[in-house]
Amino acid sequence: MPDQNLALPLAEGPRTRLDPYRLDDAEEFTALARASRELHRPWLFPPEDTEAFAAYAGRIVEDPTKQGYLVRAREDGRVAGFININNIVRAGFQCGALGYGAFAHAAGRGLLTEGLGLVLRHAFGPLGLHRLEANIQPANAASIALVRRAGFRLEGFSPDFLFIDGAWRDHERWAITARVSGPCG
Template sequence: MWGSEGRPRGSWPVTLRTGTDPEVTLRPLRASDVGAWRDARRRNTDWLLPWDATPPPGAPSRPVTFRALVRSLDRAARRGTTLPFALDVDRRFAGQVTVNNIVRGSAQFASIGYWIDRRYAGRGVIPRAVAMAVDHCFTRVGLHRIEIAIRPENSNSLRVVEKLGLYEVGYAPRFLHIDGEWRDHRIFALTKEEVPLGLLRRLEDGLRDRPA
C-alpha cells in the first residue's frame, strides 16, 4: 500500500534488527543521539576524514547544529527521498547508514553510504547493516536497484562490497566532493532480481559456507 507522498506506507520511520552476535540495529537518527554522535565523530576524526562528504564551493551550507541535521534528515525521510538510519551495535550508537537520492518513476533507484566507529570495525557489522538496508529498500520501499560509490583508495569499503557480492559497474571520475576535493569513485550495484531471498540471507549463507 502506498501513501499520499508516493512511497510505500511503513517505509519510514522503521527499525530493523538482526539477532546476530553482535546485534545490529538500524533505526531513525534522533536528536538524543547528539552526545554519542559527537563522541564517535571526535574519536574517529582521522579514521573518517578522508572519506567524509564535503560541500563543494558555492553549494548551500549544511545544518549547523546536530538537532537541525536530524530535523532536515527527518523531513527528507518523510518526503521519501532519504532513509537516514542510525547504526547501533548491541544497543550502542556505532555510526550511520544512509539511503540517499531515492528516485522513483521508471528508475526505482537509490544509493547507500555509511560510516562506523572504528571500535566496531572488523566485526562484520557494516556488511550486515548494508544488507539490512538493501533488503528493506527492495521489499518495503519498493526499489529495484541500489548503488554504492567508493573511492578507489578506501580498502575497507571495498571489502564491504566484496563480502556482499556487488558487481562493479563503472568508474566515475571526480564523482563526489570528498574531503575538500572532487574525487574519483568506483561504482558497485545490485538489483532486486539478484537476491530473490534477500541480500542478508545471501551474506549469512556465504559466511556459513566459508572454510573454518
C-alpha cells in the same frame, strides 16, 4: 524529526538493529564521530557537534528522497555506524545512493556488514527499491570490501565525481539490484 520516544527498531539482526535518527542521539553520534576522525578521513566527514547533527539528521528525516539508519550493536545498544539511502528516485527508476560509515570502536567487527544486510532487505522490501548504488573512492579498501561482501558489483569509474575535502575525487560505482521479476516485487 520523529517522536523522540519511539524505541522500536526498524529491523533487527543477530548482532545489530537499525534505528531511525533521533535528536536524542546527537551527543553519542557526535562523540563517536570525533573519536573516529582518523578512520573516516579523507573519505567522509560526519557531523561532530550537536548543532551539525540536528541539521544533518533533520535533512535525512524530513526529505522523502532520503532514508537514514543508525546501526546499533544489540549487545550494548551503542551506535556502531550509520547507513543512509540518498537521492531516491521513484517511478521507473526505483534507485538510491548509499552513504555510510562505521565508528572506530565498531570497525572490523562485522556490525556494519550485518547492518548493511538489514538495510538491503528493507530497501528491496518495504521501501520498494530496485537498485542501490555506492560511489567509493578507489583507495578506500574497507568500503569496497564492505559492498563486495554484500553482493554489490563494480559497474564503472567516474573521474572527478564528488567534491570532498576541497577537491573533486574519482569514484568507482558499485551497485546491487533486487532479485525480483517485476516492479517492487
